[in-house]
Amino acid sequence: SVSGSLSSGEVDKASAHFPLCMAHLHKKLREESHLKHGGRMQYGLFLKSIGLSLEEALVFWRQAFSRKITDDGFQKNYAYNIRHNYGQEGKRVSYPGYNCLKIITSNSPSAGDHHGCPFKHFGADSLRENLSRYRLPNSLSPLLNPVQVEELMGLAQKNHFQIACTRLLEYSRNEDNLETVINPAQFYELSKTSTLK
Template sequence: MAFFFKPPRGNIALHTIKTCVHQRLKYLMSVMNNDTSYEPEKMEYLITGSSMDRAGHYMLRLLAISSVRIREFFVKAETILFSARFKLLSSKEILTNMRISLRHISESVIGSGEPEEFLVNVKHIFEELSIRKIIDHIFSEDHSTECEQYTLKAPFTLCLSLVKQRKVSLKDGVADIPCGVFKIFLLELFEKHIVFGMEQLVNTGCFKEASQDPRIRELRKELEKLVLSSPAHITPVVLKACDVDTESVFFPLCMTHLHRTLRTRHRLSHEWRRQYTLFLKDIGMPVEEAIEFWSSEYSLPKSNDCDGCCHSWQKDAKRFHYSIRHMYGLEGGRYHYMVASCRALQMANLQPSAEGGCPFKHFDEEKLTSYFPSHLMEDDSVLNYILQLKKNSPKKACQAHMFAISRSEPLKYSSRTDEGKSSLIYYSPAHYYLSLKNT
Protein backbone atom coordinates (compact mmCIF):
# COMPACT_ATOMS: atom_id res chain seq x y z
CA MET A 1 0.00 0.00 0.00
CA ALA A 2 2.50 2.61 -1.20
CA PHE A 3 1.13 6.14 -0.71
CA PHE A 4 4.30 7.72 -2.17
CA PHE A 5 4.90 10.36 0.49
CA LYS A 6 8.70 10.16 0.11
CA PRO A 7 10.65 10.33 -3.17
CA PRO A 8 13.67 8.06 -3.70
CA ARG A 9 17.19 9.31 -2.98
CA GLY A 10 20.43 9.02 -4.90
CA ASN A 11 21.31 9.01 -8.60
CA ILE A 12 19.75 6.90 -11.35
CA ALA A 13 21.22 6.42 -14.82
CA LEU A 14 19.16 7.93 -17.64
CA HIS A 15 18.63 4.61 -19.45
CA THR A 16 17.51 3.01 -16.17
CA ILE A 17 14.92 5.65 -15.33
CA LYS A 18 13.62 5.59 -18.92
CA THR A 19 13.19 1.83 -18.76
CA CYS A 20 11.58 2.11 -15.34
CA VAL A 21 9.07 4.76 -16.49
CA HIS A 22 8.21 2.87 -19.69
CA GLN A 23 7.62 -0.32 -17.70
CA ARG A 24 5.41 1.48 -15.21
CA LEU A 25 3.36 3.23 -17.88
CA LYS A 26 2.79 -0.02 -19.79
CA TYR A 27 1.77 -1.71 -16.56
CA LEU A 28 -0.66 1.13 -15.76
CA MET A 29 -2.13 0.79 -19.25
CA SER A 30 -2.68 -2.94 -18.63
CA VAL A 31 -4.35 -2.11 -15.30
CA MET A 32 -6.65 0.43 -17.00
CA ASN A 33 -7.47 -2.09 -19.73
CA ASN A 34 -8.03 -4.84 -17.13
CA ASP A 35 -5.48 -6.93 -19.03
CA THR A 36 -4.54 -9.71 -16.58
CA SER A 37 -2.33 -11.46 -19.15
CA TYR A 38 0.27 -8.67 -19.28
CA GLU A 39 3.63 -9.57 -17.70
CA PRO A 40 6.18 -6.76 -17.17
CA GLU A 41 9.64 -7.47 -18.58
CA LYS A 42 11.31 -6.10 -15.45
CA MET A 43 9.07 -6.85 -12.49
CA GLU A 44 11.74 -5.54 -10.09
CA TYR A 45 10.77 -2.00 -11.16
CA LEU A 46 7.22 -2.55 -9.87
CA ILE A 47 7.75 -4.11 -6.45
CA THR A 48 5.44 -2.19 -4.12
CA GLY A 49 7.30 0.42 -2.06
CA SER A 50 10.73 -0.30 -3.59
CA SER A 51 13.06 2.55 -4.61
CA MET A 52 12.40 1.87 -8.33
CA ASP A 53 8.64 1.73 -7.72
CA ARG A 54 8.88 5.18 -6.16
CA ALA A 55 11.27 6.45 -8.86
CA GLY A 56 8.85 5.42 -11.63
CA HIS A 57 5.89 6.98 -9.85
CA TYR A 58 7.62 10.29 -9.12
CA MET A 59 9.02 10.63 -12.62
CA LEU A 60 5.59 9.99 -14.12
CA ARG A 61 4.15 12.54 -11.68
CA LEU A 62 6.64 15.13 -12.96
CA LEU A 63 5.85 14.34 -16.59
CA ALA A 64 2.10 14.33 -15.95
CA ILE A 65 2.10 17.94 -14.72
CA SER A 66 3.17 19.33 -18.08
CA SER A 67 0.96 17.08 -20.21
CA VAL A 68 -2.83 17.04 -20.05
CA ARG A 69 -2.88 13.70 -21.87
CA ILE A 70 -0.62 12.00 -19.34
CA ARG A 71 -2.05 13.78 -16.28
CA GLU A 72 -5.65 12.56 -16.56
CA PHE A 73 -4.48 9.05 -17.39
CA PHE A 74 -1.85 9.01 -14.63
CA VAL A 75 -4.16 10.05 -11.76
CA LYS A 76 -6.85 7.58 -12.70
CA ALA A 77 -4.49 4.66 -13.43
CA GLU A 78 -2.38 5.13 -10.28
CA THR A 79 -5.55 5.20 -8.17
CA ILE A 80 -6.75 1.95 -9.73
CA LEU A 81 -3.32 0.38 -9.17
CA PHE A 82 -3.36 1.52 -5.53
CA SER A 83 -6.79 -0.09 -5.10
CA ALA A 84 -5.59 -3.36 -6.66
CA ARG A 85 -2.49 -3.50 -4.45
CA PHE A 86 -4.56 -2.56 -1.43
CA LYS A 87 -6.85 -5.56 -1.84
CA LEU A 88 -3.91 -7.99 -1.80
CA LEU A 89 -2.66 -6.93 1.64
CA SER A 90 -3.49 -8.49 4.97
CA SER A 91 -4.56 -6.27 7.87
CA LYS A 92 -1.10 -6.72 9.41
CA GLU A 93 0.60 -5.53 6.20
CA ILE A 94 -1.77 -2.58 5.94
CA LEU A 95 -0.93 -1.55 9.50
CA THR A 96 2.81 -1.82 8.78
CA ASN A 97 2.48 0.29 5.60
CA MET A 98 0.39 2.87 7.42
CA ARG A 99 3.06 3.27 10.08
CA ILE A 100 5.76 3.60 7.41
CA SER A 101 3.60 6.27 5.73
CA LEU A 102 3.33 8.12 9.05
CA ARG A 103 7.12 8.27 9.30
CA HIS A 104 7.42 9.51 5.70
CA ILE A 105 4.76 12.19 6.23
CA SER A 106 6.69 13.54 9.22
CA GLU A 107 9.75 13.88 6.97
CA SER A 108 7.71 15.52 4.17
CA VAL A 109 5.92 18.32 6.03
CA ILE A 110 8.20 21.30 5.38
CA GLY A 111 6.90 24.88 5.51
CA SER A 112 3.24 25.82 5.23
CA GLY A 113 0.54 25.91 2.60
CA GLU A 114 -2.38 23.81 1.45
CA PRO A 115 -0.37 20.69 0.43
CA GLU A 116 1.37 20.73 3.81
CA GLU A 117 -1.97 21.21 5.59
CA PHE A 118 -3.30 18.22 3.66
CA LEU A 119 -0.37 16.10 4.86
CA VAL A 120 -0.98 17.18 8.44
CA ASN A 121 -4.62 16.06 8.10
CA VAL A 122 -3.54 12.73 6.59
CA LYS A 123 -1.06 12.24 9.41
CA HIS A 124 -3.84 12.74 11.96
CA ILE A 125 -6.09 10.28 10.09
CA PHE A 126 -3.36 7.63 9.91
CA GLU A 127 -2.60 8.08 13.60
CA GLU A 128 -6.28 7.44 14.38
CA LEU A 129 -6.34 4.35 12.15
CA SER A 130 -2.99 2.83 13.17
CA ILE A 131 -4.49 0.72 15.92
CA ARG A 132 -4.42 -3.04 15.48
CA LYS A 133 -8.00 -3.77 16.56
CA ILE A 134 -9.41 -1.04 14.29
CA ILE A 135 -7.45 -2.24 11.26
CA ASP A 136 -8.42 -5.88 11.93
CA HIS A 137 -12.07 -4.84 12.16
CA ILE A 138 -12.11 -2.66 9.03
CA PHE A 139 -10.31 -5.15 6.81
CA SER A 140 -12.01 -8.32 7.99
CA GLU A 141 -13.68 -10.28 5.17
CA ASP A 142 -17.20 -9.91 6.60
CA HIS A 143 -16.95 -6.18 7.33
CA SER A 144 -20.13 -4.43 6.13
CA THR A 145 -20.12 -1.15 4.21
CA GLU A 146 -22.94 -0.06 6.54
CA CYS A 147 -20.89 -0.62 9.72
CA GLU A 148 -20.58 2.36 12.09
CA GLN A 149 -18.71 0.76 15.00
CA TYR A 150 -15.79 3.16 14.52
CA THR A 151 -15.96 6.70 13.17
CA LEU A 152 -13.35 9.20 12.06
CA LYS A 153 -13.56 12.99 11.88
CA ALA A 154 -11.96 14.77 8.92
CA PRO A 155 -12.45 17.99 6.90
CA PHE A 156 -15.31 17.47 4.44
CA THR A 157 -13.04 18.53 1.55
CA LEU A 158 -11.12 15.27 1.99
CA CYS A 159 -14.15 13.09 1.27
CA LEU A 160 -16.27 14.93 -1.28
CA SER A 161 -17.39 11.76 -3.07
CA LEU A 162 -18.78 10.46 0.24
CA VAL A 163 -20.46 13.80 0.91
CA LYS A 164 -22.17 13.62 -2.49
CA GLN A 165 -23.38 10.11 -1.77
CA ARG A 166 -24.57 11.17 1.72
CA LYS A 167 -22.40 8.49 3.30
CA VAL A 168 -21.14 10.88 5.99
CA SER A 169 -22.70 13.38 8.36
CA LEU A 170 -21.49 16.99 8.36
CA LYS A 171 -21.18 19.59 11.09
CA ASP A 172 -19.25 22.87 10.83
CA GLY A 173 -17.26 21.64 7.83
CA VAL A 174 -16.20 18.41 9.55
CA ALA A 175 -17.29 15.01 8.22
CA ASP A 176 -18.04 12.10 10.54
CA ILE A 177 -16.90 9.07 8.52
CA PRO A 178 -18.16 5.59 9.52
CA CYS A 179 -15.73 2.67 9.26
CA GLY A 180 -17.89 0.97 6.62
CA VAL A 181 -16.63 3.47 4.00
CA PHE A 182 -13.01 3.79 5.20
CA LYS A 183 -11.72 1.85 2.18
CA ILE A 184 -13.39 4.30 -0.22
CA PHE A 185 -12.09 7.17 1.87
CA LEU A 186 -8.48 5.92 1.62
CA LEU A 187 -8.78 5.76 -2.19
CA GLU A 188 -9.96 9.36 -2.27
CA LEU A 189 -7.09 10.40 0.01
CA PHE A 190 -4.63 8.71 -2.34
CA GLU A 191 -6.01 10.55 -5.37
CA LYS A 192 -5.90 13.88 -3.55
CA HIS A 193 -2.35 13.19 -2.43
CA ILE A 194 -1.22 12.73 -6.05
CA VAL A 195 -2.84 16.04 -7.05
CA PHE A 196 -1.38 17.91 -4.08
CA GLY A 197 2.00 16.34 -4.86
CA MET A 198 1.78 17.83 -8.34
CA GLU A 199 0.98 21.21 -6.83
CA GLN A 200 4.05 20.99 -4.61
CA LEU A 201 6.20 20.23 -7.65
CA VAL A 202 4.74 23.15 -9.61
CA ASN A 203 5.57 25.52 -6.75
CA THR A 204 9.19 24.40 -6.37
CA GLY A 205 11.93 26.43 -7.97
CA CYS A 206 13.38 23.44 -9.81
CA PHE A 207 10.20 22.41 -11.65
CA LYS A 208 10.54 24.78 -14.61
CA GLU A 209 14.18 23.83 -15.12
CA ALA A 210 13.40 20.12 -14.87
CA SER A 211 10.41 20.29 -17.24
CA GLN A 212 12.49 22.10 -19.88
CA ASP A 213 15.36 19.59 -19.71
CA PRO A 214 15.65 18.12 -23.25
CA ARG A 215 15.84 14.58 -21.81
CA ILE A 216 12.59 15.10 -19.89
CA ARG A 217 10.92 16.68 -22.91
CA GLU A 218 11.92 13.74 -25.11
CA LEU A 219 10.63 11.25 -22.53
CA ARG A 220 7.34 13.15 -22.22
CA LYS A 221 6.77 12.94 -25.98
CA GLU A 222 7.49 9.19 -25.96
CA LEU A 223 5.02 8.61 -23.15
CA GLU A 224 2.31 10.74 -24.77
CA LYS A 225 2.48 8.51 -27.85
CA LEU A 226 2.13 5.43 -25.65
CA VAL A 227 -0.85 6.88 -23.78
CA LEU A 228 -2.58 7.89 -27.02
CA SER A 229 -2.07 4.37 -28.40
CA SER A 230 -3.89 2.86 -25.41
CA PRO A 231 -7.64 2.17 -25.77
CA ALA A 232 -8.02 3.23 -22.14
CA HIS A 233 -6.55 6.71 -22.57
CA ILE A 234 -8.74 9.70 -21.85
CA THR A 235 -9.29 11.57 -25.11
CA PRO A 236 -8.34 15.22 -24.65
CA VAL A 237 -11.10 17.71 -25.42
CA VAL A 238 -10.48 19.97 -28.40
CA LEU A 239 -11.60 23.51 -27.58
CA LYS A 240 -12.65 25.54 -30.61
CA ALA A 241 -12.55 29.33 -30.77
CA CYS A 242 -16.32 29.49 -31.32
CA ASP A 243 -16.98 27.48 -28.13
CA VAL A 244 -15.04 29.61 -25.64
CA ASP A 245 -18.08 31.64 -24.53
CA THR A 246 -20.03 28.44 -23.81
CA GLU A 247 -17.13 26.78 -22.00
CA SER A 248 -16.37 29.89 -19.91
CA VAL A 249 -18.99 28.80 -17.35
CA PHE A 250 -16.42 26.18 -16.27
CA PHE A 251 -13.54 28.67 -16.03
CA PRO A 252 -12.08 29.66 -12.65
CA LEU A 253 -12.92 33.25 -11.74
CA CYS A 254 -9.39 34.45 -12.58
CA MET A 255 -9.87 33.34 -16.21
CA THR A 256 -13.55 34.32 -16.29
CA HIS A 257 -12.43 37.83 -15.41
CA LEU A 258 -9.85 37.88 -18.23
CA HIS A 259 -12.40 36.48 -20.67
CA ARG A 260 -15.01 39.12 -19.82
CA THR A 261 -12.40 41.87 -19.95
CA LEU A 262 -11.30 40.70 -23.40
CA ARG A 263 -14.87 40.48 -24.69
CA THR A 264 -15.61 43.98 -23.37
CA ARG A 265 -12.41 45.82 -24.28
CA HIS A 266 -11.23 43.51 -27.12
CA ARG A 267 -7.71 43.84 -25.72
CA LEU A 268 -5.60 42.52 -22.84
CA SER A 269 -2.22 43.71 -21.61
CA HIS A 270 0.76 41.59 -22.67
CA GLU A 271 1.23 39.42 -19.57
CA TRP A 272 -2.45 38.65 -19.08
CA ARG A 273 -2.93 37.98 -22.80
CA ARG A 274 -0.07 35.52 -22.42
CA GLN A 275 -1.61 33.84 -19.37
CA TYR A 276 -5.02 33.56 -21.02
CA THR A 277 -3.47 32.08 -24.17
CA LEU A 278 -1.60 29.48 -22.10
CA PHE A 279 -4.77 28.67 -20.17
CA LEU A 280 -6.71 28.04 -23.40
CA LYS A 281 -3.81 25.94 -24.70
CA ASP A 282 -3.69 23.86 -21.51
CA ILE A 283 -7.43 23.10 -21.61
CA GLY A 284 -7.33 21.86 -25.19
CA MET A 285 -7.29 24.71 -27.72
CA PRO A 286 -5.09 23.85 -30.76
CA VAL A 287 -2.74 26.52 -32.10
CA GLU A 288 -4.87 27.10 -35.24
CA GLU A 289 -7.94 27.78 -33.08
CA ALA A 290 -5.91 30.09 -30.84
CA ILE A 291 -4.86 32.16 -33.85
CA GLU A 292 -8.49 32.34 -34.98
CA PHE A 293 -9.66 33.27 -31.47
CA TRP A 294 -7.21 36.13 -31.02
CA SER A 295 -7.55 37.39 -34.58
CA SER A 296 -11.32 37.73 -34.15
CA GLU A 297 -10.86 39.86 -31.00
CA TYR A 298 -7.90 41.95 -32.07
CA SER A 299 -9.49 42.72 -35.45
CA LEU A 300 -12.14 44.68 -33.54
CA PRO A 301 -11.53 48.27 -32.42
CA LYS A 302 -10.56 48.54 -28.76
CA SER A 303 -13.01 50.07 -26.31
CA ASN A 304 -12.62 53.63 -25.06
CA ASP A 305 -11.70 52.52 -21.52
CA CYS A 306 -8.79 50.36 -22.71
CA ASP A 307 -5.56 52.24 -21.96
CA GLY A 308 -2.92 49.51 -22.09
CA CYS A 309 -2.71 47.58 -25.35
CA CYS A 310 -2.52 49.51 -28.65
CA HIS A 311 -1.96 46.51 -30.95
CA SER A 312 -4.35 45.35 -33.67
CA TRP A 313 -4.46 42.26 -35.83
CA GLN A 314 -4.44 44.34 -39.01
CA LYS A 315 -1.16 45.99 -38.01
CA ASP A 316 0.56 43.27 -35.96
CA ALA A 317 -0.68 39.96 -37.40
CA LYS A 318 2.85 38.63 -38.04
CA ARG A 319 3.94 39.42 -34.48
CA PHE A 320 0.83 37.76 -33.02
CA HIS A 321 1.31 34.64 -35.15
CA TYR A 322 4.87 34.22 -33.90
CA SER A 323 3.94 34.97 -30.27
CA ILE A 324 1.12 32.42 -30.20
CA ARG A 325 3.20 29.73 -31.91
CA HIS A 326 6.05 30.45 -29.48
CA MET A 327 3.74 29.87 -26.49
CA TYR A 328 2.74 26.55 -28.06
CA GLY A 329 6.40 25.52 -28.27
CA LEU A 330 6.52 25.78 -32.06
CA GLU A 331 8.94 28.70 -32.40
CA GLY A 332 12.08 30.00 -30.71
CA GLY A 333 13.51 27.68 -28.06
CA ARG A 334 10.41 25.44 -28.39
CA TYR A 335 9.87 25.35 -24.64
CA HIS A 336 6.81 23.81 -23.02
CA TYR A 337 4.98 26.73 -21.39
CA MET A 338 2.05 26.40 -18.99
CA VAL A 339 -0.38 28.84 -17.42
CA ALA A 340 0.75 30.15 -14.03
CA SER A 341 -0.15 28.05 -10.99
CA CYS A 342 -2.76 29.21 -8.48
CA ARG A 343 0.01 30.03 -6.03
CA ALA A 344 1.85 32.19 -8.59
CA LEU A 345 -1.33 34.13 -9.39
CA GLN A 346 -2.03 34.71 -5.71
CA MET A 347 1.53 35.89 -5.07
CA ALA A 348 1.51 38.31 -8.03
CA ASN A 349 2.31 41.91 -7.06
CA LEU A 350 -0.26 43.82 -9.12
CA GLN A 351 -0.64 47.46 -10.00
CA PRO A 352 -4.08 49.03 -9.32
CA SER A 353 -4.92 48.98 -13.03
CA ALA A 354 -3.79 45.38 -13.61
CA GLU A 355 -6.28 43.09 -15.37
CA GLY A 356 -5.38 39.74 -13.87
CA GLY A 357 -4.44 38.10 -10.59
CA CYS A 358 -6.50 35.97 -8.23
CA PRO A 359 -10.00 37.38 -7.58
CA PHE A 360 -10.07 35.82 -4.11
CA LYS A 361 -6.80 37.62 -3.27
CA HIS A 362 -6.86 40.87 -5.26
CA PHE A 363 -10.58 41.80 -5.60
CA ASP A 364 -12.69 43.51 -2.98
CA GLU A 365 -15.93 41.79 -1.95
CA GLU A 366 -18.15 43.84 -4.24
CA LYS A 367 -16.09 43.12 -7.34
CA LEU A 368 -15.64 39.47 -6.39
CA THR A 369 -19.34 38.75 -5.80
CA SER A 370 -20.24 40.39 -9.13
CA TYR A 371 -18.86 37.17 -10.69
CA PHE A 372 -20.87 34.83 -8.46
CA PRO A 373 -23.94 33.06 -9.93
CA SER A 374 -27.36 34.20 -8.70
CA HIS A 375 -28.13 30.99 -6.76
CA LEU A 376 -24.94 31.46 -4.75
CA MET A 377 -25.80 35.07 -3.91
CA GLU A 378 -29.13 33.85 -2.53
CA ASP A 379 -27.43 31.35 -0.20
CA ASP A 380 -26.26 33.56 2.68
CA SER A 381 -24.59 30.80 4.68
CA VAL A 382 -22.40 29.63 1.77
CA LEU A 383 -21.72 33.19 0.60
CA ASN A 384 -20.58 34.32 4.05
CA TYR A 385 -18.46 31.17 4.42
CA ILE A 386 -16.63 31.89 1.15
CA LEU A 387 -16.09 35.56 2.02
CA GLN A 388 -14.76 34.60 5.43
CA LEU A 389 -12.28 32.16 3.87
CA LYS A 390 -11.17 34.86 1.42
CA LYS A 391 -9.65 36.88 4.27
CA ASN A 392 -7.07 34.25 5.21
CA SER A 393 -6.97 31.60 2.48
CA PRO A 394 -7.75 32.59 -1.14
CA LYS A 395 -7.22 29.00 -2.33
CA LYS A 396 -9.73 27.58 0.18
CA ALA A 397 -12.23 30.30 -0.75
CA CYS A 398 -11.82 29.38 -4.43
CA GLN A 399 -12.30 25.68 -3.63
CA ALA A 400 -15.42 26.43 -1.57
CA HIS A 401 -16.78 28.50 -4.47
CA MET A 402 -16.03 25.68 -6.90
CA PHE A 403 -17.78 23.14 -4.70
CA ALA A 404 -20.80 25.45 -4.28
CA ILE A 405 -21.28 26.03 -8.02
CA SER A 406 -20.81 22.33 -8.80
CA ARG A 407 -23.94 21.44 -6.83
CA SER A 408 -27.08 20.97 -8.88
CA GLU A 409 -29.30 23.00 -6.53
CA PRO A 410 -28.76 25.59 -3.80
CA LEU A 411 -28.37 24.07 -0.31
CA LYS A 412 -28.49 20.52 -1.70
CA TYR A 413 -25.53 18.36 -2.57
CA SER A 414 -25.43 16.87 -6.02
CA SER A 415 -26.89 13.40 -6.33
CA ARG A 416 -24.34 12.37 -8.96
CA THR A 417 -22.10 9.63 -7.64
CA ASP A 418 -19.22 8.72 -9.90
CA GLU A 419 -16.31 7.75 -7.66
CA GLY A 420 -13.89 7.69 -10.58
CA LYS A 421 -14.24 11.40 -11.21
CA SER A 422 -12.23 14.27 -9.83
CA SER A 423 -12.55 15.36 -6.23
CA LEU A 424 -12.42 19.09 -6.96
CA ILE A 425 -8.73 19.45 -6.12
CA TYR A 426 -6.53 21.51 -8.43
CA TYR A 427 -3.24 23.42 -8.59
CA SER A 428 -3.70 25.67 -11.65
CA PRO A 429 -6.54 27.40 -13.54
CA ALA A 430 -6.36 24.72 -16.25
CA HIS A 431 -6.63 21.90 -13.72
CA TYR A 432 -9.61 23.71 -12.12
CA TYR A 433 -11.40 23.68 -15.48
CA LEU A 434 -10.66 20.00 -16.12
CA SER A 435 -11.71 19.04 -12.57
CA LEU A 436 -15.02 20.93 -12.79
CA LYS A 437 -15.77 19.54 -16.25
CA ASN A 438 -15.28 16.00 -14.96
CA THR A 439 -17.53 16.49 -11.94
Protein backbone atom coordinates in the same frame (compact mmCIF):
# COMPACT_ATOMS: atom_id res chain seq x y z
CA SER B 1 -2.83 17.57 -18.86
CA VAL B 2 -6.32 17.73 -20.19
CA SER B 3 -8.19 15.60 -22.65
CA GLY B 4 -10.20 16.83 -25.56
CA SER B 5 -9.85 19.81 -27.79
CA LEU B 6 -11.51 23.16 -27.96
CA SER B 7 -12.14 25.27 -31.05
CA SER B 8 -12.03 29.06 -31.04
CA GLY B 9 -15.81 29.15 -31.46
CA GLU B 10 -16.37 27.00 -28.38
CA VAL B 11 -14.57 29.23 -25.89
CA ASP B 12 -17.62 31.35 -24.99
CA LYS B 13 -19.62 28.27 -24.09
CA ALA B 14 -16.72 26.65 -22.23
CA SER B 15 -16.30 29.81 -20.16
CA ALA B 16 -19.36 28.84 -18.11
CA HIS B 17 -17.06 26.33 -16.41
CA PHE B 18 -14.08 28.61 -15.88
CA PRO B 19 -12.81 29.46 -12.40
CA LEU B 20 -13.21 33.07 -11.32
CA CYS B 21 -9.77 34.15 -12.60
CA MET B 22 -10.37 32.94 -16.15
CA ALA B 23 -14.04 33.95 -16.23
CA HIS B 24 -12.87 37.46 -15.40
CA LEU B 25 -10.22 37.49 -18.13
CA HIS B 26 -12.72 36.18 -20.66
CA LYS B 27 -15.31 38.79 -19.72
CA LYS B 28 -12.78 41.62 -19.93
CA LEU B 29 -11.47 40.36 -23.27
CA ARG B 30 -15.02 40.45 -24.65
CA GLU B 31 -15.74 43.88 -23.14
CA GLU B 32 -12.49 45.55 -24.16
CA SER B 33 -11.45 43.55 -27.23
CA HIS B 34 -8.00 43.52 -25.73
CA LEU B 35 -5.94 42.21 -22.81
CA LYS B 36 -2.58 43.44 -21.61
CA HIS B 37 0.43 41.17 -21.67
CA GLY B 38 -0.10 39.60 -18.22
CA GLY B 39 -3.68 38.74 -19.12
CA ARG B 40 -2.79 37.37 -22.53
CA MET B 41 -0.18 35.11 -20.94
CA GLN B 42 -2.37 33.83 -18.10
CA TYR B 43 -5.45 33.37 -20.26
CA GLY B 44 -3.65 32.20 -23.40
CA LEU B 45 -1.73 29.45 -21.62
CA PHE B 46 -4.89 28.39 -19.80
CA LEU B 47 -6.79 28.04 -23.09
CA LYS B 48 -3.88 26.04 -24.44
CA SER B 49 -3.99 23.79 -21.37
CA ILE B 50 -7.67 23.01 -21.91
CA GLY B 51 -7.22 22.06 -25.54
CA LEU B 52 -7.05 25.15 -27.77
CA SER B 53 -4.53 24.32 -30.52
CA LEU B 54 -2.07 26.84 -31.91
CA GLU B 55 -4.13 27.22 -35.10
CA GLU B 56 -7.31 27.80 -33.10
CA ALA B 57 -5.51 30.17 -30.71
CA LEU B 58 -4.40 32.36 -33.61
CA VAL B 59 -8.00 32.51 -34.86
CA PHE B 60 -9.40 33.12 -31.37
CA TRP B 61 -7.10 36.01 -30.48
CA ARG B 62 -7.25 37.65 -33.89
CA GLN B 63 -11.05 37.67 -33.76
CA ALA B 64 -11.10 38.76 -30.13
CA PHE B 65 -8.92 41.80 -30.91
CA SER B 66 -10.48 42.58 -34.29
CA ARG B 67 -12.57 45.57 -33.10
CA LYS B 68 -9.35 47.37 -32.15
CA ILE B 69 -6.46 45.74 -33.99
CA THR B 70 -6.05 45.22 -37.74
CA ASP B 71 -5.00 41.85 -39.12
CA ASP B 72 -1.68 43.39 -39.97
CA GLY B 73 -1.20 44.78 -36.48
CA PHE B 74 -2.15 41.43 -35.04
CA GLN B 75 0.43 39.59 -37.13
CA LYS B 76 3.09 42.16 -36.21
CA ASN B 77 2.47 42.51 -32.51
CA TYR B 78 0.69 39.45 -31.14
CA ALA B 79 1.05 36.36 -33.33
CA TYR B 80 4.70 35.81 -32.40
CA ASN B 81 3.94 35.59 -28.68
CA ILE B 82 1.13 33.13 -29.27
CA ARG B 83 3.36 30.90 -31.38
CA HIS B 84 6.05 31.30 -28.73
CA ASN B 85 3.70 29.99 -26.03
CA TYR B 86 3.15 26.93 -28.17
CA GLY B 87 6.87 26.31 -28.62
CA GLN B 88 7.00 27.44 -32.22
CA GLU B 89 9.35 30.39 -31.71
CA GLY B 90 12.43 31.31 -29.68
CA LYS B 91 13.59 28.58 -27.34
CA ARG B 92 10.88 26.26 -28.65
CA VAL B 93 9.59 25.39 -25.22
CA SER B 94 5.91 24.49 -25.10
CA TYR B 95 4.81 26.38 -22.01
CA PRO B 96 2.29 24.96 -19.52
CA GLY B 97 -0.58 26.92 -18.02
CA TYR B 98 0.20 28.82 -14.83
CA ASN B 99 -0.77 27.03 -11.65
CA CYS B 100 -2.64 28.81 -8.85
CA LEU B 101 0.47 29.33 -6.75
CA LYS B 102 2.17 31.17 -9.57
CA ILE B 103 -0.93 33.27 -10.29
CA ILE B 104 -1.32 34.10 -6.60
CA THR B 105 2.31 34.87 -5.79
CA SER B 106 3.87 36.42 -8.88
CA ASN B 107 3.25 39.40 -11.15
CA SER B 108 0.54 41.19 -9.17
CA PRO B 109 -1.87 43.03 -11.47
CA SER B 110 -1.58 46.82 -11.80
CA ALA B 111 -4.34 49.23 -12.83
CA GLY B 112 -5.80 48.14 -16.15
CA ASP B 113 -4.57 44.56 -15.77
CA HIS B 114 -7.10 41.75 -15.47
CA HIS B 115 -4.85 38.83 -14.63
CA GLY B 116 -4.23 37.41 -11.16
CA CYS B 117 -6.43 35.47 -8.74
CA PRO B 118 -9.65 37.30 -7.78
CA PHE B 119 -9.59 35.75 -4.29
CA LYS B 120 -6.16 37.29 -3.71
CA HIS B 121 -6.09 40.41 -5.86
CA PHE B 122 -9.62 41.84 -5.94
CA GLY B 123 -10.76 44.30 -3.34
CA ALA B 124 -13.56 43.05 -1.07
CA ASP B 125 -16.35 44.88 -2.91
CA SER B 126 -15.25 43.63 -6.28
CA LEU B 127 -14.80 40.05 -5.09
CA ARG B 128 -18.22 40.04 -3.44
CA GLU B 129 -19.82 41.39 -6.60
CA ASN B 130 -18.09 38.77 -8.76
CA LEU B 131 -19.11 35.96 -6.43
CA SER B 132 -22.67 37.22 -6.24
CA ARG B 133 -23.11 37.03 -9.99
CA TYR B 134 -21.08 33.85 -10.61
CA ARG B 135 -23.37 31.40 -12.44
CA LEU B 136 -23.14 27.88 -11.03
CA PRO B 137 -23.25 25.94 -14.29
CA ASN B 138 -24.24 22.62 -12.77
CA SER B 139 -26.69 23.69 -10.14
CA LEU B 140 -30.45 24.01 -10.08
CA SER B 141 -30.09 27.28 -8.19
CA PRO B 142 -27.78 29.24 -10.46
CA LEU B 143 -26.37 31.71 -7.95
CA LEU B 144 -24.56 31.38 -4.64
CA ASN B 145 -26.75 32.37 -1.71
CA PRO B 146 -25.55 35.23 0.54
CA VAL B 147 -24.30 32.85 3.25
CA GLN B 148 -22.16 31.02 0.71
CA VAL B 149 -20.82 34.29 -0.65
CA GLU B 150 -19.80 35.40 2.83
CA GLU B 151 -18.14 32.06 3.52
CA LEU B 152 -15.98 32.45 0.44
CA MET B 153 -15.26 36.08 1.38
CA GLY B 154 -14.12 34.93 4.83
CA LEU B 155 -11.78 32.31 3.38
CA ALA B 156 -10.26 34.87 1.02
CA GLN B 157 -9.79 37.36 3.87
CA LYS B 158 -7.87 34.67 5.76
CA ASN B 159 -5.64 34.14 2.70
CA HIS B 160 -7.15 30.74 1.94
CA PHE B 161 -7.47 31.60 -1.72
CA GLN B 162 -7.36 28.14 -3.22
CA ILE B 163 -9.65 26.76 -0.52
CA ALA B 164 -12.17 29.46 -1.36
CA CYS B 165 -11.87 28.51 -5.04
CA THR B 166 -12.32 24.84 -4.19
CA ARG B 167 -15.40 25.65 -2.12
CA LEU B 168 -16.90 27.46 -5.08
CA LEU B 169 -16.33 24.32 -7.18
CA GLU B 170 -17.91 22.21 -4.43
CA TYR B 171 -21.00 24.41 -4.48
CA SER B 172 -21.08 24.12 -8.23
CA ARG B 173 -20.82 20.32 -8.13
CA ASN B 174 -22.90 19.99 -4.96
CA GLU B 175 -20.10 17.91 -3.46
CA ASP B 176 -17.89 18.05 -0.38
CA ASN B 177 -14.25 17.25 0.21
CA LEU B 178 -12.86 17.86 -3.25
CA GLU B 179 -9.11 18.03 -3.48
CA THR B 180 -7.83 21.59 -3.32
CA VAL B 181 -7.71 23.31 -6.69
CA ILE B 182 -4.09 23.72 -7.74
CA ASN B 183 -4.52 24.95 -11.27
CA PRO B 184 -7.33 26.58 -13.25
CA ALA B 185 -7.57 23.72 -15.76
CA GLN B 186 -8.38 21.33 -12.92
CA PHE B 187 -11.31 23.54 -11.87
CA TYR B 188 -12.56 23.65 -15.46
CA GLU B 189 -12.34 19.88 -15.98
CA LEU B 190 -14.15 19.12 -12.75
CA SER B 191 -16.86 21.68 -13.39
CA LYS B 192 -17.36 20.44 -16.94
CA THR B 193 -17.57 16.80 -15.95
CA SER B 194 -19.98 17.27 -13.08
CA THR B 195 -22.61 14.57 -13.12
CA LEU B 196 -25.18 16.98 -11.72
CA LYS B 197 -27.94 17.96 -14.05
